[in-house]
Structure formats: C-alpha cells, structure tokens
Amino acid sequence: MRPTGEHGGAAAGTIESAAAQTVLKVDRISKSFGPTTAVRDLSFEVSPGEIMGLLGPNGAGKTTAIRVLSTILPPTSGSFTLSGTPYTQPREVRRQIGVLPESAGYPLQLSGEEFLRYHARLFGHTARAAREVAASLLSEVGLTERASSLISTYSRGMRQRLGVARALVNAPRVIFLDEPTLGLDPAGQRQILGLVRDVAGERGTAIILSTHFLDEVEETCSRVIILNRGEVIAEGSVAEIKRRAAPRTARAHVPPELHERALSALKQASGVSSVDSSDNQRGWLTATFDSAWLDEHREAGMNSVIRSLTDADVPVLSFELEGGRLSDAFLLLTEGR
C-alpha cells in the first residue's frame, strides 16, 4: 500500500496548526433503548490526526456510540459537534465523516471500483471525479489490480480495505472504524492498522478505532476510552491506563538451589514492596513493585531487580514483567463490574 493524499491544501501546516484544535467534541452523549441504557454520559474530544481507541467488551456500547456519533441513531441526551457542525445537522455531519461499520456488507454484484464510484457520487462527486477518486483510493489501499473484480471474489481482508477506502471517499475529518480487523489473519490486521496510521499521519484525519483487540490499541492509539455496560470506566493515554491499572509485578526464574539467596536479594532491591515465593515452585519468585517508585524510575527501576539478583551472584534464567500491559488493565477495570 502506498499512502498518498493529504487532507485539504497545505496539509502538514494544517495538521500542525490544528494540533490544538478539536475536530470532534462529544458532550455527555447518552443513548437508551427503552429501559436499557446502551451508552451513558460519553464525553471526549479528538484532535486532527489523533487515533483514539474505543475499547470495551462485547455489549459495552461501542457500536452504539459510533452509530450515535455517525448520526445513524439519534442521541437520547447530550450533544456533539464536528468541526463546529452540531449534531442537529446530521447531513452536514455525515458529509464530514467516514465510517467502516462493524457489520458492513458489500454489494457482491459490483466491482470494487463500481462500489467506490457509487459512494463517491452519493457524496456529491461528479461522475468523472468519482472515477478518479475511486482509482486513487483503490491504489491507496492496494486494490488496484482487483479494481474491476467483483466484490464477491474479494477476501475478507480485501473487503475491509475496500471499506476503509469507502470511508475515505469524501476526504473526511473524522473516521470511525468499528472492529476493522475482525476476522482477519495477523498479516491482514497489520495491513489495516498500517493503513489506519497512514491515514491519520498523512491526511491529518482523526480516527476513532473501536476494537477489543488490545494489542491494536497499544500499537496504534494515542488515547483510549474504555467502555463497560455503556459507561466510561477509564480514559486517557495508553500509558496512563496501563499505569492506573494492575500493580506491577515481575516474575523471575533462578536456579532452585539459589532460591533463598535470590529471595533475600529481591527483598532488599529498591522499589520492591514485596516478594512472593511459592514453596511448590522453587526458583520462581514474584516481586511486586511500588507503583509510585516505578512510575518515577520506569525501566531503570525494573533493571534494579535484575541487578540485585546478579549482584548476589544469582543467575537470572528468565524475567517477565507482569501487569504492565493494557490487557491486564482492561481486565482489571472491566471484570467484576
């Protein structure tokens, strides 16, 4: 795939100067279906070029939130504006957004090129412009060779790329991607995520990425909102979320005969608040860090554990930092709620 295109003229300058600008401002959006509240008091802001992750388990309200923000569903309460356009002007909002829905179907009797041309025309392009836009987007997502093939012959990955192209047909300010990598193999996931990063970086488009693949979020997103049962349970940068969540522990494997020496060394290591060893598994030790100390010392702090063992002449057979991943934070935040 070759990333091309910029969003508006003088794109780089626009992105830099717009860094502080908000392209999407969501203010306490709620959506209820009868007695069931699917989304409650969702608020956030997104800047141009930013990739924001929308995380949550199944049924958390991610898709509902996207449908409200893309004007498919009216909000029960709250409001949002998109580049100054209020949500009460849904057609104007739709003109400025692109969406790849979770359950996006495609007309199988059309070719990829015909499909993009159709949607380009629906967004107001002339027939000639629609042809050019379709060709350009197909090139951007790497489908030029299959442009004339029927969508029925496309693999799932190709259809997802086509869906991303369709979301770009109107040069949107904000793109909503709902589970874009669902059903794809690792290579396909990588392709889509690469495309997402290129779109945000090259076009300055803000991206809302809804997914339950936490690796994707860690890899791609600068900010994350975690939803559970319609409510926001965490919001912030990926690093902030990770820090807020699980306590940090490190698991070290040392030779069983040096178990006691290792235990003693770890207890004296800086930043270690406690050490746990299981009599059933000699040689395995779990050190729990003091979170505040670790925040301050970060990687150097983790190195102190290894140094304390090596200083005590204890070979470190393996060392694993636990509780520092987003998945751990996610599980901690969503379990039991």
Next chain:
Amino acid sequence: MTSLSRSEADLRTPPTQPSGAWMVVAGQELHDIWLSARGPVIVLAFSLLLSLLTYLAAANKELNILDQKDTVNLIMQITLGIGVAVALLFSADTISGERERETFESLLLTPAPRRQIALGKFLAAVSVWPVIMIVAIPYVWALKLGSGLFADAVAAGFVAGTLLTIAFASIGIIVSIFSNSNRLSLATSFFVFVVLLAPTQLPLSGWFGDFIINVNPVTAGSTFLDRVIVKDQGWGEASNLLIAPILAALIASSVAFVIAGRLRLQAGIDR
C-alpha cells in the same frame, strides 16, 4: 498512481451541496436490476409465457370466430398482473433487502436525503412495468384486432397498469421500510396483492359486486380493460373505473413519500 489534472485534495473533497442523490441511487438500482439476471430473466420468462398464450389463442382463434377480443383482453390482463406483481416484489426488496444484506448502513452514512434514497429505489422498481408493457405490444398486434381497437387496448393497458404499478410499488416500499426481514417484506406485499386480485376471479354481481369492482383498484383496473377491449365501451364511459386506481396510486405514494423521510437502520421510522 493515477495522474490527476487537479490537486488530489481538490478532487477528494466533494461539493458542499450534493444534489440529485435520487438519480445516483436510481442509476445504480437500474444497473443492478437490468445488468444482473433479475430483470432480464423475468422479462424473458414473461415473453415466453405470452408467446405460448398467443400461439394457443391463435390456434384456437382459427376455430372460433368471435374470441379475438377476449384473447387480447386476456393478454393485457396477464401483462398488467405480472407487471404490477414484479414491480411490487422489486420494491418490497428495496429497503428490507439492503438491511438483510447489511448494505443499508453504508447508504445511510452518506449525506443523501433519506427520501431521495427511497425515490431512487422506487423508480428502479417500477422500471419493469414499461418494459413488460412494451414486450406485450407485438403480441397484441399479432392478434390482428384492427388498428383502432389495437390502440385502445394498448392505451387502456398502459394507463391501468401505470396507475396500479405506482400504487403497489408504493405499498411495497412501505412494507419494506417496516421489515427487517426480506422474506417477510416480500410475503406481506405479495399477500396484499393477492387479496386484492382475488375478487377478479369471483363472479361479482349485484350492488355488492359493483361496490367491490369500483372500490378495489385491481378489480376496477381489470374491469376497465374488459370494458374497453371486449365490450367496446369508450373511455368516457368506462373512466369511472379508473377512480379507484388513481386514488390508490395517490394515497399509497403519498404515504410512502412521507415515511421515507424518516428511514432508519432498523425496521420502522424515526419518531
């Protein structure tokens, strides 16, 4: 990389006021109907049916001196019935079919007004009627009714069929808007048609029979054809029978027009 005469950014950003979405939708739907197998197969099957009917009727005609008008009437009635039924089924598929194929959300995510989306689909659905009517014309001509009666038969069929097609295609769209399931939409629409078609097969007489004939748009249209083609009544004399089809077309299309503006992703309309 395509070579573009203007900056890529200019080309990517569409006009601020897209217009004529109904034409874009209609064009795409017409492409789907007529360049796929759906439309051509139906029209071809219809022509084969008419060929068989016309041949049998002509063979029979050589033996019976007086049933030429009856044969033409039969062909026009079948043309009307099939044309209206197919337009109804096409329109019943428009919204519920897109929902079932999960392509409707993409359509609703465009700035195209909901009403224009429905209008474009409606126009494509009713396109089958003029095609079927045109296919029927050579068969009517072949039965050698004489030029005056031929023109009357074709004109009467076209008028009655157009009114009924508008009415039933509108009903199909309305049912489709309120259905998540395409099967339900098709079955319900066809059921409505069959219920209104049934009285044409019954011996209606007396004041009640006259009432049904005049109020039911299908029986009224069918009887209109019969009076003009077989009984040689003038249009003025038989025109009262067009009142029910006209009213059905006006009412059904008005209701469809109103609710189409409130299309939504799931079955039903936005309150």
Next chain:
Amino acid sequence: MRRSGRSSPGIAGALLAVLLSAAAAVSAPAFAQENGEQAPASDVTVSVSKSEVSAFTGDRFTFTSEIDNNGSRATPPLIANLAFVAIDGETYVDPEDWSPERTYTVGPIAAGSSATQTWTVKPDLEGDVAVYVVALPSAPALATTGPLAASPAIHLHVEEHRSLNPGGVLPVVLAVPGVLALAFAGMRVARNKR
C-alpha cells in the same frame, strides 16, 4: 220447352265457384293461412347449391339456398334456418361456433318466385355433419304450421387442420423472446468484457 233467362247464370256461377274453389285448394301454399287453413307442403321447396363438401377445421366455405314458391299465392314472411346434425354420432356441433348467421328473415315470396340466401360455415371440429336449411313461417303463423320445408342435406366432411402458423403469429411468437434473449446475452457479454 221454353228456358227462363234467370236460371242459366246461377248454374254457371255455381259451377265457376266450384271450379275456383277446387283450383284454390290445389294451389294453396304449404303453410296455413292466418285464418288457420291447412295447406299442402309441396308448394315451397328449398334447395342448396352443394351436396358434398370436404373441409379442414377452420376453413371457411359458403353455399347458397333457394326457397322457391311453387304455389299460386304469396307465402307469409318466412324464416330460413341453418341446421347442423352430426351424422357420425360423435361430433358435437355448436351452431354458434360453426356459423355467424344461422337465420334469415325472408319476406313473403310471390307465387312462382324464389328467394336466395348465402350461408357461411366454418367447421370447428372434425367429423361428418349434415348441413341443411329449413324454411318455416315466422310468428304468429308458426303456431299453425304444417310440415316444414327442408332442403336436401349437404354432407360436410371435416378433417383436423394443423397449421404451424395459426393466424400468422408464429414470427412474433418466436422473434420477441429471441430478440430479448440475444439483447440480454449481449449486455451480459459486454459487461463481462468490461
């Protein structure tokens, strides 16, 4: 002997009356007059122009009938009626299907004159049928009719006609679906090529 002048005309008149009556009786028409008299049947005869016809189903043929008044007085208004009888015992003949006009009203025929009718027959089914014309008085004389006058029967032998192109519709019946199929196939090929 001497004759009186009054007695000779009376006897002549009576003789004349007898002779005239006898002549009137002999020349009376086949049908009863309006005053109810019976009349001999041989005064009106009906003849037809054909005796044997072979035809195919759907073929049309014509023949004429002639009603002759052989009597000395004019006939009352008559009805000439075309009749069909299946002589093979199988063929069902519906006269309405076989001929568009099956009765003619024939005005009073003067003595010694005749009236001609032209009939069109289009056999519907194969078989052997006798076709004949009957002359009978129209109402109210019908109430007191004597024997009817019937023509000899035409023996009509009908065979089934199978035409591959009934009414000339075959070209249309084949051409329309053919042209449509070609057109749609062409569209499909063009689309696939594109």
